Amino acid sequence: MVDLNVFQCCRFLRHIGKVMVLVVLGFVTLTAYAVISSYAPMVAHGGARAAGAFFALLFFCALVVALLWAYFAAVLVDPGRVPAGWHPFGSDEEAAAELERLEFASYRPQERLAGSGRPRFCRKCEAWKPERAHHDSITGRCVLRMDHYCVWVLNCVGLLNYKAFLLFLCYTFVACGLAAGLLAGTFVGIFRGLEAGTEDPARPAIVFVAFVIDAAFCLSLAGFLIMHARLVAANCTTIEMYEKRRTPDWPYNRGLRRNVQDVFGNSQLRWFVPTYSPEERAVLLGNALRRRLPRSDATPVGSGYGAMAP
Ligand SMILES: [Zn+2]
Incomplete structure (x- = not known):
């Protein structure tokens, strides 16, 4: 009989996470090389396709910067700890x-x-x-x-880095879809022998691997994004999914707009930025430390850490 030690599994996951950070950076580098080496020559040579190639490259590079920002925010931001000495009682x-x-x-x-x-x-x-x-x-x-x-971000996903995690998923989904679309022509050209005489003999293999990985990630992330979109809309977490199925009147559901704000913050201008302003952070922490949020009243600005009356 196999003796499965939970704590050894946890240690294993922690070490796997360190490797996964390198794997993510490796995928990004591989895809960036494949896309840039395919489209930079078109821009350099000019002609009718140069402008299109330039803007495709610009959009792709912006997506890479955005996904790396969101990724490192999800990795490095503390998901939210319970303050020492916190309790939900009046005294x-x-x-x-x-x-x-x-x-x-x-x-x-x-x-x-x-x-x-x-x-x-x-x-x-x-x-x-x-x-x-x-x-x-x-x-x-x-x-x-x-x-x-999440082993991919080497961190627990919680209150303060869930937004960064979701933005990382969104940006990666769009970047993978764009990269797969941009590399599709070169990918087909490999099978037609059009890439045989390229200056870099490794490029066809890199484009082949990058296209397959990007297409696979794009498809798998689509399902994951749909699942998280439904969770955000219902103000529910992955852990609470099964509990919610048994609770018809979900107590945390405050309506779509408030549910989205509970994750992305009150300022729509910052919805696409993977961090929170100090005010948004205070509101999130204050709400998380309350016993129960009102469904209809205005969201109060959190008073920070401390004991709160039930
Ligand atoms: Zn604990």
């Missing part, structure tokens, strides 16, 4: 009394569903955790509005 005495009650009571709040209304306590962190926060075994701590741990 420290009430929190201490509830913890004492928890130690001896028969109920186990940490096993109840998020949104049940009862404060939850993380046995691993030995701390209270807000609604929608979950313990991430790989990073070893509770993460606010945790979505999932």
Whole structure:
């Protein structure tokens, strides 16, 4: 019988993540080389197709910069931790009394569903955790509005880097689709023998691999993006998907506009930027540390860290 150690799996995932960062950068470099080496000569030689090739290259390079920015934001931004000493009660005495009650009571709040209304306590962190926060075994701590741990970004995806993660998916989807479209002609030319006499003998092989990878990523990301678009529209996380199916009246659904703002922020000008302004960040943290957001009232600006009345 195989003895599967969960903690060894977590360590394995952490090391895999380091490799995946290099894999992502390798894919980007490979595709960029294939596209630029195919279209830069057209721009240099001028002619009728030069302007089209120039703007295609410009758009592609802008997408690469955008996806790398979103990627490193998703990798480097802390997904949102529960502040030390945070509790959902009106006073420290009430929190201490509830913890004492928890130690001896028969109920186990940490096993109840998020949104049940009862404060939850993380046995691993030995701390209270807000609604929608979950313990991430790989990073070893509770993460606010945790979505999932992603080996591609070597980070847990949560409250403060979910937007960057989604933008990374979007930009990568468009960049892969554009690259596959731009390389399609060269890809077909390889089979017709049109690439036999190129200056760089490795280029046909690089274009072949880049086209296949870009087309495969584009198709697989389409399904993933549709899934996350539905989650954002419903104000639900990947972890909460199964819980939502059992909850007809989803308590976090505040309407499409507010649900989108809960992920992308209030300023539409910054929706395409993978970071939040200090004000947006304060609102997100304040909301994540509340017991329950009002559905119809204006979103209050978060007051930052600290205990909040239930
Ligand atoms: Zn925890």
